[in-house]
Amino acid sequence: MKKALSVFLAIIITLSSLSVLSVSVFADDNVAIHAEDALHTEGYKIVNAKGEDVFLKGLNLGGWLIMEDWFCPVDNDSTGDVYTYEVLEERFGTEKTYELMNIYQDNWIQETDFKNIADMGFNCVRIPFWYRNFQSDNNGTWILDDNGEIDLSRLEWAVEMCRKYGLYAILDLHAANGVQGYADHAGHINSYHFFDQNEKGEWYREQAAELWRVIAERFAGDPAIAMFDLLNEPMCDVPMAKRIHSYIWEYYDMAYDAIRAEDPDRMITMIGTWSVDKLPDPDEYGWKNVVYQYHQYDKKESDYTTRIANGWACFYNVPQYAGEFHPVGEKVTLDFAIDAYDSNDIVWTLWTYKGYNSWAAWADWFCYGSTSDEYIVDIHNDSYETIASKWGEVMQTNSGTFYEGQLFKIANKFLPAKKVDVVPFNTQEDVDNYVAGEIYKGSYNGNNVCGTCNFFANLRNVPLLGAIARWIHSLIHSISTGKNI
Secondary structure (H helix, E strand, C coil), rough: CHHHHHHHHHHHHHHHHHHHHHHHHHCCCCCCHHHHEEEEEECEEEEECCCCCCCCCCECCCCCCCCCCCCCEEEECCHHHHHHHHHHHHHCCHHHHHHHHHHHHHHHCCHHHHHHHHHCCCCCEEEEEHHHHHHCCCCCCCCCCCCCCEEEEHHHHHHHHHHHEEEEEEEEEEECCEEEEEEHHHHHCCCCCCCCHHHHHHHHHHHHHHHHHHHHHHHHCCCEEEECCCCCCCCCCCHHCCHHHHHHHHHHHHHHHHHCCCCCCCCCECCCCCCCCCCCCHHHHHCEEEEEEEECCCCCCCHHHHHHHHHHCCCCCCCCEEEEEEEEECEHHHHHHHHHHHCCCCEEEEEECCCCCCCCHCCCCCCECCCCCCCCEEEECCCCCHHHHCCCCHCCCCCCCCCEEEHHHHHHHHCCCCCCCCCCCCHHHHHHHHHHHCCCCCCCCCCCCHHHHHHHCCCCCCHHHHHHHHHHHHHHHHHHCCCCC
């Protein structure tokens, strides 16, 4: 009897300790982000568990877990990382290829980089990753750790660093198996099959949703993660005639459900290609706690004001997020773009933290940049030892290879991160006034009204009229702002 009682008590004590662990696992006193800092949406605002507004101003960690050859130390003919892996695997085998990638990733971003970002005054980082970080081929073969579990150690370490230095993490699926667009940053420029409406395309989308389920299960309840970013720039560079936005929404809904099954309280962000009005009303799908996102690489000041106006004109009552942006050309400055977002309640993450090429230190694309291209890897001809050396310690930010870039100096004007006391538009008249040059700062009451939007919104569930209504909705706002969106 005593023995049985001892066993029973041991089980109770064990279960009690596990219960305490599950509650306190993210509440370590040695970190800067705790349970009370967990984020969620309230209308168009992002707030923490204490009810305080949180305005996210951050950086992308571009080029770390997936490379782009225009600013990373690799020459892959601008085709994308799929090609890089294929060439290296053909030359050295899969195991050696991942050894090289680990060398690169160990050095490109280190703990000191998270500290740098926090010391600059940013409060979040967007972390682009792709499926080959976790799968060893294109057939869905998971990379397992020593315990036989799916190896998410790279993301786990990054989130740990964010938690330690007071940064929120935005986890971004930058390239999915099957390739979701024509651009190199989707994985491969000549292989666009993610949205194929056949059995293989469905498998690709299921794979992406399953990856999110695995990530959500692993990070459920972690307050250091601001949100999950379901898919970077879907249908990027795809001709307009082939760009069917409802295909994107259907994938979002699949990934949303997969995440909610494991992590019901996580903020989720979805990008419209290329504007918020290319996303559905979240109520149509029953989406809660979502943030609507767009990216912007435009040429004129009016491009930025128009995009902002069109976003708020949808009146979806969700936060808006500029996940990537950078002016191109000489008719708009980065200062203008950042100020426009700050003044209109658009949270943002700059592209990007770090770049390697001969002009990176002089460009306003990077906080840290090089002045040389000496260590760019020739994937076709460089030996394993040469690649390991080029992707080794010289790629560390404090190695002497990198210098403080122009982006650091520009961003300093808008940091440290803080909430800007402005609100979005209440009526279509406010939108038009804003585009005309009058930046509107009114009183938001949670009941934005656009009569035209509401009229057509009532027709969205009618099969043919619904599609026509969405087109008319976009057209009307395009006319009102003088730009085709």
